[in-house]
Amino acid sequence: MPVFESREEVTHAIIAARVARGIRWADVATAVGRSKEWTTAACFGQMTFSAGEAEALVALLELDPSALPWLQTVPYKGTLGGGAPDDPLLYRWYEMISVYGPAIKELIHEEFGDGIMSAIDFKMHIEREPDPAGDRVHVNISGKFLPYKKY
Amino acid sequence: MPVFESREEVTHAIIAARVARGIRWADVATAVGRSKEWTTAACFGQMTFSAGEAEALVALLELDPSALPWLQTVPYKGTLGGGAPDDPLLYRWYEMISVYGPAIKELIHEEFGDGIMSAIDFKMHIEREPDPAGDRVHVNISGKFLPYKKY
Amino acid sequence: MPVFESREEVTHAIIAARVARGIRWADVATAVGRSKEWTTAACFGQMTFSAGEAEALVALLELDPSALPWLQTVPYKGTLGGGAPDDPLLYRWYEMISVYGPAIKELIHEEFGDGIMSAIDFKMHIEREPDPAGDRVHVNISGKFLPYKKY
Amino acid sequence: MPVFESREEVTHAIIAARVARGIRWADVATAVGRSKEWTTAACFGQMTFSAGEAEALVALLELDPSALPWLQTVPYKGTLGGGAPDDPLLYRWYEMISVYGPAIKELIHEEFGDGIMSAIDFKMHIEREPDPAGDRVHVNISGKFLPYKKY
Amino acid sequence: MPVFESREEVTHAIIAARVARGIRWADVATAVGRSKEWTTAACFGQMTFSAGEAEALVALLELDPSALPWLQTVPYKGTLGGGAPDDPLLYRWYEMISVYGPAIKELIHEEFGDGIMSAIDFKMHIEREPDPAGDRVHVNISGKFLPYKKY
Amino acid sequence: MPVFESREEVTHAIIAARVARGIRWADVATAVGRSKEWTTAACFGQMTFSAGEAEALVALLELDPSALPWLQTVPYKGTLGGGAPDDPLLYRWYEMISVYGPAIKELIHEEFGDGIMSAIDFKMHIEREPDPAGDRVHVNISGKFLPYKKY
Amino acid sequence: MPVFESREEVTHAIIAARVARGIRWADVATAVGRSKEWTTAACFGQMTFSAGEAEALVALLELDPSALPWLQTVPYKGTLGGGAPDDPLLYRWYEMISVYGPAIKELIHEEFGDGIMSAIDFKMHIEREPDPAGDRVHVNISGKFLPYKKY
Amino acid sequence: MPVFESREEVTHAIIAARVARGIRWADVATAVGRSKEWTTAACFGQMTFSAGEAEALVALLELDPSALPWLQTVPYKGTLGGGAPDDPLLYRWYEMISVYGPAIKELIHEEFGDGIMSAIDFKMHIEREPDPAGDRVHVNISGKFLPYKKY
Amino acid sequence: MPVFESREEVTHAIIAARVARGIRWADVATAVGRSKEWTTAACFGQMTFSAGEAEALVALLELDPSALPWLQTVPYKGTLGGGAPDDPLLYRWYEMISVYGPAIKELIHEEFGDGIMSAIDFKMHIEREPDPAGDRVHVNISGKFLPYKKY
Amino acid sequence: MPVFESREEVTHAIIAARVARGIRWADVATAVGRSKEWTTAACFGQMTFSAGEAEALVALLELDPSALPWLQTVPYKGTLGGGAPDDPLLYRWYEMISVYGPAIKELIHEEFGDGIMSAIDFKMHIEREPDPAGDRVHVNISGKFLPYKKY
Known part of the structure; x- marks a missing residue:
């Protein structure tokens, strides 16, 4: 070792x-x-x-x-290299942003105004959702809204 | 017009x-x-x-x-063109997959085995989550798990 | 070893x-x-x-x-890295999608409506098709149709 | 007009x-x-x-x-531009080559030796395959095998 | 109009x-x-x-x-179109140029005329800026202005 | 060694x-x-x-x-590998991240721990800095530090 | 007009x-x-x-x-978009950097130390050089050397 | 060894x-x-x-x-891989072609007609040019003009 | 008009x-x-x-x-933009270089030494070659060999 | 060994x-x-x-x-990876397709109709062509024409 x-x-x-x-x-x-x-x-x-x-x-x-x-050392993060992932499971998540991206952007701005949803002050929880038509993956995401600063 | x-x-x-x-x-x-x-x-x-x-x-x-x-005609879908989005709000979602991608993949496989979470039989709900430290964006995602077929 | x-x-x-x-x-x-x-x-x-x-x-x-x-561990899948394959045999398959892609899309939608043909609940069978003008590769593909969910 | x-x-x-x-x-x-x-x-x-x-x-x-x-003029063909398609239906076909590509290559070579399956002397037929678990897209592809010339 | x-x-x-x-x-x-x-x-x-x-x-x-x-509508932001660093901390600096790039360019030209701010005859100083709403990173950058030569 | x-x-x-x-x-x-x-x-x-x-x-x-x-040998510099702005003034800013990126990342983490400097809760001020050896562009940047959330 | x-x-x-x-x-x-x-x-x-x-x-x-x-307005400059030029005349200039790049870098550093040759405080002169074996293009380039600042 | x-x-x-x-x-x-x-x-x-x-x-x-x-074996040449160089010294040379490219092309064609300046029958000489305002890098380049063949 | x-x-x-x-x-x-x-x-x-x-x-x-x-004005030339062509006929020519490239390079160097085959002092002739097994495209290419200059 | x-x-x-x-x-x-x-x-x-x-x-x-x-095992073929080659000798061949591509395509279609010239049923012969103005590389290429199948 x-x-x-x-x-x-x-x-x-x-x-x-x-x-x-x-x-x-x-x-x-x-x-x-x-x-x-x-x-x-x-x-x-x-x-x-x-x-x-x-x-x-x-x-x-x-x-x-x-x-x-x-x-305990802060790592260099990120795994995608600026492109779409090759792996089929990860690609579905990328496709979710590709298809729903404009809707996500519009609805967050409609509710909160200009700003972003933080990927740093952020939590994710993944669990099984039983369903007679086939179980589902249920995901809960919570990210702090950060408004753009004007000055 | x-x-x-x-x-x-x-x-x-x-x-x-x-x-x-x-x-x-x-x-x-x-x-x-x-x-x-x-x-x-x-x-x-x-x-x-x-x-x-x-x-x-x-x-x-x-x-x-x-x-x-x-x-009523099925459209050509997708907005990302195989890369990362330029817009800061959309980029945070892309970064979420870049940073959490391996964890998402491992945990879904640990729970369900080999397969994917569908982006077609799929629902998303976005809402405001009040928080005294600054309101949060709360997102619920539900996608059917589809196991890889063996033959 | x-x-x-x-x-x-x-x-x-x-x-x-x-x-x-x-x-x-x-x-x-x-x-x-x-x-x-x-x-x-x-x-x-x-x-x-x-x-x-x-x-x-x-x-x-x-x-x-x-x-x-x-x-027995679920692997990271995919071999193309988001581009076209270099190998001539594999490139012909890529070209098939490049040339026939819009036709494939239109005809599946004409028959089934909006949705996709699954690459997960999916089978492929390859066999030799004898032909006096030169034998052919015959491929049978069967993928479940998955309609887009409305909600 | x-x-x-x-x-x-x-x-x-x-x-x-x-x-x-x-x-x-x-x-x-x-x-x-x-x-x-x-x-x-x-x-x-x-x-x-x-x-x-x-x-x-x-x-x-x-x-x-x-x-x-x-x-009646021969067109400039091809729609993918050397990358992966954005549209979810077309992407599943691309993913099929990404995941099955090495297997396709090996099995054609095992049966026919070195060469390719033509995308020019080529036919494709797409039809509905009824299935009680959800209808399927059935695709028949036939391409002439072309051996590499030695000289 | x-x-x-x-x-x-x-x-x-x-x-x-x-x-x-x-x-x-x-x-x-x-x-x-x-x-x-x-x-x-x-x-x-x-x-x-x-x-x-x-x-x-x-x-x-x-x-x-x-x-x-x-x-008054939140715009799609960003001007660089990709090629960004994967690491989230470095990405924020890249995004700063993507979002503020045209403004930086215009304001330096408005003050100095045609030329660049040197990245060679250049100094940078990073320090903590205490703030009751959360401490901030304060950065001081100083680069020599180099006018384009006419001849 | x-x-x-x-x-x-x-x-x-x-x-x-x-x-x-x-x-x-x-x-x-x-x-x-x-x-x-x-x-x-x-x-x-x-x-x-x-x-x-x-x-x-x-x-x-x-x-x-x-x-x-x-x-003591002049090194090959740069860490970003392309995707840069074409305009020379903007390129110098991009180069600043390419050359100083790892240093910026290390020093912010050394001072603050794991997290990012916000590009949203963010201010920038650009001004002329008179200098007998040629005036300089002086830039002040202030961005809130956001620590990664643990949960 | x-x-x-x-x-x-x-x-x-x-x-x-x-x-x-x-x-x-x-x-x-x-x-x-x-x-x-x-x-x-x-x-x-x-x-x-x-x-x-x-x-x-x-x-x-x-x-x-x-x-x-x-x-009279400072333009957005640059024509290459981060890649190699398609035009054969321009490509030869790009190839000159591709083939001679390390030699150019080493020889300037050997003579001047760490720094760059300015593309801003810069002059170029192109003229015909008669030659019995076929006339030549003769190019004179002069750029100020800018040493990296230490601090 | x-x-x-x-x-x-x-x-x-x-x-x-x-x-x-x-x-x-x-x-x-x-x-x-x-x-x-x-x-x-x-x-x-x-x-x-x-x-x-x-x-x-x-x-x-x-x-x-x-x-x-x-x-003594002819090597595979080229160091840029079809993109722009990361190193700041080399990038200034790339930028020179990006900014001056159309002018170089026009002036060579104006003097010689259609053709290229060879990067093979080619010489380059780099030397120090003393200058009270800061020494300069002086470069002499000579490439044979090759006219496009008509047939 | x-x-x-x-x-x-x-x-x-x-x-x-x-x-x-x-x-x-x-x-x-x-x-x-x-x-x-x-x-x-x-x-x-x-x-x-x-x-x-x-x-x-x-x-x-x-x-x-x-x-x-x-x-009568010298045009900006080139049609490929640094990538592979999408059109199937043109792609076969690109594939010819991809598969035969190292052999072409080695054999020209073995015969002529270090240098290139000119694409400027260059001729191409395309004609039908009758063949009972199916007519063939016959191409004759002639390009001047240009040796690398030593100095 | x-x-x-x-x-x-x-x-x-x-x-x-x-x-x-x-x-x-x-x-x-x-x-x-x-x-x-x-x-x-x-x-x-x-x-x-x-x-x-x-x-x-x-x-x-x-x-x-x-x-x-x-x-004796069929290899994975191809050496270009979907881009242009860096090596100057190989680049001239790529440039030949970039400059002559549309002409090659039009003339083959004018003679044969819609189809391709095979890169599989294909032969290439390279030889020295003596020339008092400098020896030339002479290349003979012969590829079977394959018409697109209608069905």
Whole structure:
């Protein structure tokens, strides 16, 4: 188990350790003490762990302790590279913005005026919605509205 | 008021008529008899109107009747062209997929197995969520899970 | 034979083992118990194996058992990266959509209304069609029609 | 009705005339005397009409006779511009190549050796496949196999 | 002076009227009652005017009154069309140029004439700016102005 | 500790050594004897060190001495890889993010932790800065810091 | 001759008037009182004219006087859009940077240290160089060296 | 010192050896017996060495003799990949073509008629031009004019 | 028939006049007095006509005489925009370079040494090659070899 | 000499072995028993060898026998990735299509009607054409014409 030299190496080791051990993301989240959505994003190198969260993760997955400072360093985020995702599941989300984008923009402006919905002060929750015609994925998103400043 | 020769011309006329008349999207939706999310997307050329819905829209916005068959023709959809949106409000949604994409994918697969969340059998609802620290945009999304077929 | 640390490594090993052993894809499919179309796509990292299917594949190609959990993990799919394929055989398929795309779209909508043909609830069968003027590739594709939901 | 100065103008007029008159593509095909798949692609500027086919089309849609030589001129073909299509229906076809591409390539080579499936000596037939779990789109494609020449 | 049918038409008319009348952006800002930076960005279609601000602008530049509702409608923003950094922190800086770019260009030219602000003979200083509504990042940038050489 | 064979290897080693040792960029700057902005950009391979500056850095981070000539060699700069504005004045601003981007990101995170500087709750002021060696453009930017929400 | 509403319209009119009248660029330059290199670039919308230069150009080409303020407004510059030029003559210049780029960079840094050669404080002169093996294009370029500022 | 298996490996070794030994490009050129411009481009893998030139280079930089056949093999040339360069020094050269491109094209055609300036039968010389207002980079370029063939 | 204001307008008029009159390119070439390959390329705006050639073309197609100076002005050439062509016939030529490119490069260098085959001092001849297995397109290309200059 | 695990590794080894041994492509072709054009393309991983051809190549270049099944496996072809080539020799071929593309298309259609020239049933021959004004590269290309199928 070599010393980690980048956050990308730590991310790769987390993914491999989880598959090899057969641990669910929900269990990783419980160990870390955060929601499954935040924890999974963080494990993929998109969020910053506190010292305690990093230690819990390293213990659960038996990673080299040199992972600890990398998990507490703010990472370079983003996975799409400015294009559409190739993976079919992720593409449907991209298509949702492609088809509904103008409607989303108009309706938020109609309700709030000029500004944006924050992707930073932001929460997401994903759950199963039972349905006799086939179960559905139900997603709740909440982002703070930030009005454009005039000066 | 010339005869319409494409759905793009009808879309342009809807946008211009709505701004000139100062009508809210919520009121357009009431006239059409659908949710504000579906109606706004449809007015931007992303959904297909029934005959009755098209007539209600043409009457409300006083469009030329040659708009009617175009509104009932299935349009070419999509607005992003395979890249990221330039507009700051829309970009935050794209960033949400860029940052949370791997987590979304993992958690849906952990719950449902291999497949996708449909962007066709799909509903979205956007509403204001009052918050003393600044009101939030709350979004509910529901899409049918479709498992990959094995054969 | 080292321990596998990603699905890409497993895919690479499957391809190399098949060429080195001179096994046909049709025989891989028989061992796995699925059609040759599904099995080949799965071996290229595009589908998820069950435990039994993964074990049959690992046995046939004599792969390291650390391949087993990776074969049962839902992979990141897609091979085109948002562009046209470079390979001449694959490009002809892309060209088919480029030339016939509007006709495909119009005829499906004329028959079914607004919606899509699923690429998830989907089957494909490829076979030789003897022809005195030169044999042909015959392809049967069947995808469920999914209507756009109105709400 | 002005004189046509390019095939693109003729294509635009065909699309507008068909929607305004409410004629089905199947009926256009009957008038032209070809399959609905070939005829629709040709109307979208992807195929070349004979004199008789062009006259039938111009008569049916009451186009200006200056359309006749354009319909008989070989057009510049292709609609994708080297990328993925934005429209959800067309994107599923692109995704089919993205996910199944390597399998398609391997299986054709396993059966025929090195070469391609022609997109020129090529036929496509699209039809409804009734299914109690939801009707399906059934597609038959037949393309001549062309072996790579050695010399 | 025709009726305006889009915000882009209004933007075009503002630019043309300002050049034809020889009015400085600083004077436009005084009439509108906002800073020159915000006002110039807004005139380039990047910000939303209040009713009073819109009326002052229309009066100053003698625009058709149909410009008024467009100036009060939230515009589609951004001028760079992609090629952006993936990381959210860096993206905000990129967006700053996308939204404010034309204003930055106009105001430097208005003050200095044709030339550039050097990115080589250049200094940047970043510091925390305490603020009861949430601390702010304060950035000081100083670049030498280099006039275009005539010869 | 192998001999360095490129500036990229030196940059990688600087980043890894700083995280492993837990040294702040501000302390690196003090050791080097330059501002934190210039020093951080230089450490990310965007500026050229003098002999003395290189020696101070190598000593602080205990790097292999083969790093010394690389740190004094003018590097290939830029981190954004294209998608830039065509206009020369705007390009200098884009280049500022390309060259200083990693430094901006590191220094804001060092001061504030994980989050972004808002481009919405944001102000910019541009003014002339008289200078006997040629007047300068002076820019003041103030954007609210928004911390990433944990949940 | 309509009123000009943008610099692009003025540029288009200059090009058309010069071809229709058969005037050489060298003669345009003489009338304007600048070198042929600067004048031609300026006529293509890349430089800013003084009042006197603009008047001389408008008189020579008999343009509408509404061109005058546009010619004195700093234009949006640049013609390549971030890619390689399609035109064969221009492509050779691009290829010159592609093939000689690293050598140009190394030799300027070897002579001057870290910095750039200015494209703003810049002159270019193009002339015929007679040669018995075929005449040559001889180009003289002179740009001020600007050293990177340390702070 | 391993055996070289590609020209890219030789180029990398040349760059590393020169930095480690602190040799100037001008001295490499003297050893090779060519101009500094041609020699530096050749060392970056853009030109083909003769046997004698290759031996001189290998001796000067003490490279493994397996570099000799690679240096005499015509390389794959070009460094820009069809886009604009990221490095600020190189970008100024690209900008020179972006801003002056149409003028260059017009003036060469005005003098020579239709054709190109060769980038193959081509010479470049870079030197320091002392100037009290700051030294300048002076560049002399000479390329054979090649007229388009009519037939 | 309006006055032509650009070469693109002349090209468009040539194409429309030829289709409307049903004239073959071979006959256009005879009238102009050049090969069919050069003449067709020139008519598509890729070559420069002499005065006599321009007059013959204008007479044959009954174009407005304002076309004459445009036909004698060197055009901006190139039709691919840096990518692959969409049209299936043109794509096969692009694929020929994609598949055979390295072989073409190696064999020309093996025969001639370092240099290029000119696309300026260049001729192309296309003819039908009868073949009982299906007629073939036979193409003869001849381009001058230009060796790289050493200095 | 390790076991080959992909066709790319075999291609790399062929290139390195040929340069190290100083063997001409023409001699490789003689050993393989095919034309120099086909053989060179095949060695670059673009064609499929028979068992006998593969054995001859492996013997000539003394490759590991694990190369044999890879040389007989149909490769993924294509080297351009959907863009223009960077190398100057290859770029001239791309430019030939960019400048002559419309003429090639028109003249083939004028002679044969709608269809393509095959790049699969295709031969190419490259030879030196002596010329007192400088030797030329002469290329003969022959591709079967394939008419579009109507149905």
